[in-house]
Amino acid sequence: MKIAYFVQPHLGGTYTVFRHLRAGLAPYGIEFCWLGLSSRAQGLDPGLEREAAFGSFVETAALDDAGSTARLVERAILAGGFDGVVANVLSDRVLTNIVRYLPADLLRLMVVHNITPGTYAAAAAIRPHVHATVCVSQRCRDDLVKRHHFPAERTIVIANAVSLAAFPAGDRPPRPIEQGLRLLFLGRIEDASKGVMWLPDILERLPASVTLTVAGDGPDLKRLKAAMPWRPPRVVYTGAVAADAVPGLLAAHDVFLMPSRYEGLPMALVEAMAAGCVPVVSALRGVTDMIVADGRDGLLFPVGDTARVAAIVHALNKDRAQLHGLSLGARRKVAGAFTVERMAAHYAALLREIAANPPPIAAPLALDGWSLPRGLRPGLRTFLPRPVKNWLRGVRERL
Secondary structure (H helix, E strand, O other), rough: OOEEEEEEOOHHHHHHHHHHHHHHHHHHHHHEEEEEOOOOOOOOOOOOOOHHHHEEEOOOOOOOHHHHHHHHHHHHHHOOOEEEEEEEEEOHHHHHHHOOOOOOEEEOOOOOOEOOHHHHHHHHHHHHHOOOEEEHHHHHHHHHHHHHOHHHHHHHEEOOOOOOHHHOOOOOOOOOOOOOHHHHHHEEHHHHHOOHHHHHHHHHHHOOEEEEOOOOOOOOOOHHHHHHHOOOOOOEEEEOOOOHHHHHHHHHHEEEEEEEOOOOOOOOHHHHHOOOOOOEEOOOOOOOOHHOEEEOEEEEEOOHHHHHHHHHHHHHHHHHHHHHHHHHHHHHHHHHHHHHHHHHHHHHHHHHHHOOOOOOOOOOHHHOOOOOOOHHHHOOOHOHHHHHHHHHHHHHOOO
């Protein structure tokens, strides 16, 4: 079986999931290939050149409308001999929408990676045209089934997972109390979802012996640096981090700090726990509490409660036995339930099931009538001022 996975190589969780699935599904005789859009003739980003062997771009440089691009995507899928496709909802609007137009004999899954209203609206727009929906967290499934009327029997949870082979096999030794805690933020430097502009207030409340590494890049990096101008070693900015360098980076830090407003199931959190880097993360119902058992393998705090975050870190700084116990618990949690082998087995079973007994779906639409449905067009929330949207997101999680 050959499957096109709608993503293109990048430093981020969605592509990391693809890499893990590609390796994990190979023993099942399932070939995963990435398929992305390119607006110009260009190579892959530095450090990702070797990924060219595992997929291809649909070149769109000469095209000026989405319908023409869609025709090229369909042609590439048919010419590539694919048996099915996996659409990552909203990773690209054209690739998300194309599932409504593909030939009826192609298998199609969609993966829902986030818990935002916009993501759910896009998923609902293509729901009639997919055989099954994979949700990366329980929250995604609960919301889609209960609020958006997705069929329960075709909406399943398959959590993101890691390859344990990339991480040290042994447990971490206890860290001496005379050494200050090393905090790490790892991810996209963006405030709307990741809450990065809470980091300065958190660090301001902590003693100078506690350091923070900010790893990643994103649209709010300049703003964050202006708000948090401390010099090394108090604050270190690494820039983007290559995927194969992530385990070593996590191993060099004690606490993984994630003040997000919303997530699906972040790969960085799973990776941190696999490395024994203790997660101190926002309490997102059905997301972070799906992997973090508060007080056993990590610690949760209410979204936006910077004082609570600082209090948690203070406590860990004084109680290294608790820090060590949480580190051990985090590693064991991932090893027991969030491995690539487990994730791949679930995907393989789902793909084989729908290949053998494909459930009925809507008839494909004609490409001549290409259009984006309402759920794939920007909604009113898009035009709200950022502070208003951030406030609404925080209120939603607290309620």
